[in-house]
Amino acid sequence: SACSSKLALSQVHPMWQGPLAIPGGDRQSPIDIAERRSVFDPQLRPLKVQYDPRTCQQIWNNGYSFLVEYDDTTDKSTLKGGPLEDQFRLCQFHFHWGENNAWGSEHSIDRRLYPAELHIVHWNSDKYSLFEEAVMEDNGLAVIGVFLKIGKRHEGLQKLVDALPAVRHKDSLVEFTKFDPACLLPENIDDYWTYAGSLTTPPLTEAVTWLVMKQHIEVSHDQLAVFRSLLFTSAEEQVQRSMVNNFRVQQALKGRTVRSSFS
Numbered sequence: 001s002a003c004s005s006k007l008a009l010s011q012v013h014p015m016w017q018g019p020l021a022i023p024g025g026d027r028q029s030p031i032d033i034a035e036r037r038s039v040f041d042p043q044l045r046p047l048k049v050q051y052d053p054r055t056c057q058q059i060w061n062n063g064y065s066f067l068v069e070y071d072d073t074t075d076k077s078t079l080k081g082g083p084l085e086d087q088f089r090l091c092q093f094h095f096h097w098g099e100n101n102a103w104g105s106e107h108s109i110d111r112r113l114y115p116a117e118l119h120i121v122h123w124n125s126d127k128y129s130l131f132e133e134a135v136m137e138d139n140g141l142a143v144i145g146v147f148l149k150i151g152k153r154h155e156g157l158q159k160l161v162d163a164l165p166a167v168r169h170k171d172s173l174v175e176f177t178k179f180d181p182a183c184l185l186p187e188n189i190d191d192y193w194t195y196a197g198s199l200t201t202p203p204l205t206e207a208v209t210w211l212v213m214k215q216h217i218e219v220s221h222d223q224l225a226v227f228r229s230l231l232f233t234s235a236e237e238q239v240q241r242s243m244v245n246n247f248r249v250q251q252a253l254k255g256r257t258v259r260s261s262f263s
Ligand SMILES: Cc1cc(=S)c(O)co1
Pocket: 005, 008, 119, 121, 143, 199, 200, 201
């Protein structure tokens, strides 16, 4: 029962990026993070990440991204600390990327975009018993965001890259085990920005405490090119469309403050 965001993504019209914003939403994501407007909060504690690679189950192309899904029926893989009051359970990670290396990330830092962005999704298992419940609550989710930059090959990512051709089409799924998402985190996870936001795909619910890492990771040009070989479309469809530019347009800050864990 890995937490597939089937609920989040099942019946939605294809162009989720644009018009479908939550009417009256005042904490939508993604946003641009203006470094100089962020507020250092010395009370933010270090993040505590504890992942068990044995909870890794499968990779699934859901027609928006590919999700690496984890067994979230126990507290074997968790995130706590930082701004979080509760313990959050790892349920999946996925990426957003562009058609070229000039753009692709959802968040930006002082308007600087990266070619891709990793999202590691966790839900509040102290307060809720299922992802599908937590996704509707304002303290329901915690998502770690990590920027990807083109550079040296990422050895840990290669196992995932090698599995992607097996999930080329929408709704394809392949078994994928023993993958530790901690290998995708930057060395320094103590420096991050945090703000109250939302899912960036439907249902766009305002349930996410965002934790955007200051330090990026590097992946090679060829590794990212494999992401772009995925398709938005299922095998039966007549016209195939490359899975690229699967990021949402940036949203208004609406008076929110972004806090930093570093000065
Ligand atoms: C649950 C979830 C979170 C994000 S950020 C996404 O893109 C899809 O699903």
